[in-house]
Amino acid sequence: MDRSAAAPGALEGSDIGSQKDRVVTEEEWLQKWEMGNIGFHKEQGHPLLQKYLNVLLNGRSELRIFFPLCGKAVEMKWLVDMGHSVVGVEVSEQALREFFAEHSLPYHEEPVPEISGAKKFQSTSGNVSLYCCSIYDLSSYVSLMITLMEKNSSYLLVTVSYDPNKHKGPPFYVPESEIKSLFGNHCEIKCLQKVDDFSDRHRQWGLDYFLEVLYVLKFVA
Ligand SMILES: C[S@@+](CC[C@H](N)C(=O)[O-])C[C@H]1O[C@@H](n2cnc3c(N)ncnc32)[C@H](O)[C@@H]1O
Numbered sequence: 001m002d003r004s005a006a007a008p009g010a011l012e013g014s015d016i017g018s019q020k021d022r023v024v025t026e027e028e029w030l031q032k033w034e035m036g037n038i039g040f041h042k043e044q045g046h047p048l049l050q051k052y053l054n055v056l057l058n059g060r061s062e063l064r065i066f067f068p069l070c071g072k073a074v075e076m077k078w079l080v081d082m083g084h085s086v087v088g089v090e091v092s093e094q095a096l097r098e099f100f101a102e103h104s105l106p107y108h109e110e111p112v113p114e115i116s117g118a119k120k121f122q123s124t125s126g127n128v129s130l131y132c133c134s135i136y137d138l139s140s141y142v143s144l145m146i147t148l149m150e151k152n153s154s155y156l157l158v159t160v161s162y163d164p165n166k167h168k169g170p171p172f173y174v175p176e177s178e179i180k181s182l183f184g185n186h187c188e189i190k191c192l193q194k195v196d197d198f199s200d201r202h203r204q205w206g207l208d209y210f211l212e213v214l215y216v217l218k219f220v221a
Contacts, residue, residue: 019164019172026091026134033092038071039201040171045074048158048214052192055216056156057084066148068135072099076128085127089135096121096130142182149219155187157215161194167205179215187217 032038049056057063063084067076070088072095079086090096100107105123112118118133131138138144149155159174179189192214202210 019169022169022172024170030092030094033094041071041073043074045078046158048193048195048212049075049156052156052214052216055192056154058154066145068141068145070099070130071095072102074103077103077105080123080127086129088128088130089138090130090132091134093119093132096132099130100128146183146186146219149186151219151221153219155217155219157217159213159215160197161211161213162202162207162209166207167202176213179217183217186221187219190216190218192216 056065061083065079065084065086067073067086067088070076070086070090071092073088076086076088076099088096099105100121100123105125105128107121107123107128109119109121112120112131112133115133115137118131118137121130121132122128135141135144145155157179159179160171161175162173164173176191183189195212195214196209197212198207198210
């Protein structure tokens with residue numbers, strides 16, 4: 001069943017209201033991992049990625065796929081099992097160790113000389129390379145993504161949409177206007193689907209709708 005939905009009263013434009021200056025610090029993320037407070041991790045993988053994987057892969061094999069903010073995303077294992085290789089970046093060393101342990105993948109670790117304090121965790125097979133550092137140590141997120149994209153390459157990006165005046169985040173509301181202003185100069189942007197993901201958790205936050213919004217960004221220039 002298609003759970004696509006138009007949010008009643010969904011906010012338009014860049015009205016991110018009270019979330020404007022909110023950030024989750026690296027310390028807070030590390031704490032979430034330590035406390036096992038990882039409701040964002042989907043043990044079965046993300047259904048939208050499963051559904052739209054072909055949009056990303058487009059029939060191609062043996063790709064090298066980048067997972068920014070990868071946590072211990074199980075989708076990395078799916079893709080490796082399909083013959084692709086993955087490169088991830090994640091600030092929590094615990095998350096990366098859990099990834100390798102939960103999939104029984106042997107790995108080794110080494111420092112990354114170019115980035116102070118950073119480590120690279122690589123599977124013995126060589127097809128999983130996960131960097132433990134802040135993505136901002138690499139570069140700013142959008143410019144990094146743009147430099148990684150070859151012409152015509154695709155990037156699946158999922159955001160969430162809800163009334164940010166009712167919940168301070170995380171996760172943070174990202175309006176389409178923000179995606180356009182960040183990526184619009186380099187990418188064609190298409191919204192693939194809006195999925196109603198509303199649950200009791202969101203009701204407890206004081207929300208009355210919660211959507212996941214999936215975009216495909218195609219790098220054109
Ligand atoms: C929404 S979670 C994604 C989790 C992942 N999909 C999974 O299934 O485990 C965002 C992840 O980004 C990491 N993170 C947050 N800020 C970061 C940064 N500046 N650099 C690298 N990783 C970061 C967090 O530790 C967290 O694991």
